[in-house]
Amino acid sequence: MSSKSNFKNVKGTRDILPLESIRWQRVENVVRKKMEQYNFQEIRFPTFEYTDLFRKSTGESTDIVRKEMFTFADMGGRSLALKPEGTPSVVRMFLQYGFFTKGILQKFYYIERMFRQERPQKGRYREFRQFGAEVIGSSSAETDVELVKSAFDIFNELDIKGVELNINSIGCPKCRKNFIKELKGFLKGKLVSLCEDCRRRYDENPMRILDCKEDKGKIKGAPVPSDFLCDDCRAHFEEFENRLDFFNIKFNIENRLVRGLDYYTKTVFEFVNANLGSQNEVGGGGRYDELIKFMGGEDTPASGYAVGIDRLMLLLPEKEEKLGVDVYLVTFDEESDLEGGKILASLRQEGFSCDKDPMKRSVKAQFREADRQNAKWVIIIGENERKRGIVQLKNMNKGEQKEIPMEADKIVKELKC
Ligand code: AMP
Secondary structure (H helix, E strand, O other): OOOOOOOOOOOOOOOOOOHHHHHHHHHHHHHHHHHHHHHOOOOOOEEEEEHHHHHHHHHHHOHHHHHHOEEEOOOOOEEEEEEOOOHHHHHHHHHHOOOOOOOEEEEEEEEEEEOOOOEEEEOOOOOEEEEEEEEEEOHHHHHHHHHHHHHHHHHOOOOOOEEEEEEEEOOOOOHHHHHHHHHHHHHHOHHHHHHHHHHHHHHHHHHHHHOOOHHHHHHHOOOOHHHHHHHHHHHHHHHHHHHHHHHOOOOEEEOOOOOOOOEEEEEEEEEEEHOOOOOOOEEEEOOOOOHHHHOOOOOOOOOEEEHHHHHHHHOOOHHHHHHHHEEEEEEHHHHHHHHHHHHHHHHHOOOOOOOEEOOOOHHHHHHHHHHOOOOOOEEEEEEEHHOOOOOEOOOEEOOOOEEEOOHHHHHHHHHHH
């Protein structure tokens, strides 16, 4: 049915209608179950933060901060931003609530909405949802593998096929220094031919030029971070690979993978799926050993990832999703309607979903509604049933009808068998 209203949802936002919502719940339930199996604790954070949080942590030079954040001023004139990603808020909470205790790990997960002013297209929205996990306090490659594995467990449980893992190491500030020097030397003569963004990145964050889609062809043969790793970073990356092998997790080494954010160190990874077309990245993450100190905390290693749920939904296999109630009440007169309402209240207490017509419509209309609602059972009550102290219980799948005493516990017993 089309509507004459001119109101539409804002470009880049999404409405999730009831049937689709069942699919979302399926995903969210699996995420929660799996995260809890890994002993990640759920945290929830606000929709907006002070803009400075993202400027400092995500990084001034990133596309997210430069071009994509929704910012606005509060009444006191302070700049606020709708959160474009989760890690900065997680780190802020870690610091704000004094989670740091030397030698203790914090394992968090979240399911949150994010906001970025990107050009909307399939798989790319201005408001979207992510789930993510962050482990703060562990420097080990085992943690990075655990994170990757938790994501694959979720993909597998949801029967999402074809997700590939790309990995790389971008080293630590120590080994990155040499790499950046070499890279800048290589790029210097080519700068005029690079895109405007890359010309700016040359001074602000030259490593990002490596994953620019536009300039890909022009920087063939550029040095890559993995050629410059120090012993510690190399050993860390090898252990990451070995442990992935150990769990039979297949991966591709993408030596130009650097990820778009400023805070990554050592391990970076992304999950991609070719079926998604141009927006083929399902999720990504990596280690951020320097960020917590940089944000004013103790020197604390950390690692994490985020997966875009909207993109996951595009990959989720179709299942026969149906709206439906367990029990629908059909009554012939007002008194039966009242009696039936009482029974439904008891059945709801027992965990059954129930509904009835609130508009005193005809019996035919009530049955039509029971069908539309895919009711598994229909309870039918009229004057005759009331007098005899029974209800008619119709099993809609089998088409069978039985008389049951008009007592909630007897009806429950029948529904459960
Ligand atoms: P990022 O925080 O940029 O590493 O993104 C992590 C994941 O979030 C991506 O792999 C996507 O699945 C998802 N994502 C990022 N931006 C968008 C967007 N604009 N619309 C939908 N999903 C997004």
